[in-house]
Amino acid sequence: MIQITPQMRILVAVEPVDFRKGIDGLAALCRQVLVSDPLGGALFVFCSRRRHAIKFLTYDGQGFWLCQKRLSQGRFQHWPQADAAGSVRLDPHQLHLLLWNGDPAHAGTAPLWRPVSPSEPA
Numbered sequence: 001m002i003q004i005t006p007q008m009r010i011l012v013a014v015e016p017v018d019f020r021k022g023i024d025g026l027a028a029l030c031r032q033v034l035v036s037d038p039l040g041g042a043l044f045v046f047c048s049r050r051r052h053a054i055k056f057l058t059y060d061g062q063g064f065w066l067c068q069k070r071l072s073q074g075r076f077q078h079w080p081q082a083d084a085a086g087s088v089r090l091d092p093h094q095l096h097l098l099l100w101n102g103d104p105a106h107a108g109t110a111p112l113w114r115p116v117s118p119s120e121p122a
Contacts, residue, residue, distance in 0.1 A: 009042040010090045016049040051075040
């Protein structure tokens, strides 16, 4: 079972991928395009060319998990934009929003962690 925790690293590939790729093909993309180790425990998220489906790839210590969500109608409207690395890092609450076809860039939530300064009252 895949459990998304606040400590999990989530990397979203911003460029669409060929959804005929399976575990080995997506793991190769993780190494070559995203410059990240697919065995490192991160959750990788990929989008189809028409943005009607997404795939998740993660390694749990024993093997790979590959999951797919395909929308019954429409497409994912708010896919993250490209940066120099070809991936965007999301927080877990942003991933949940992306799964429900929301805009993770405008998730109006508090940060997961912030330092507490000594001058703040308890």
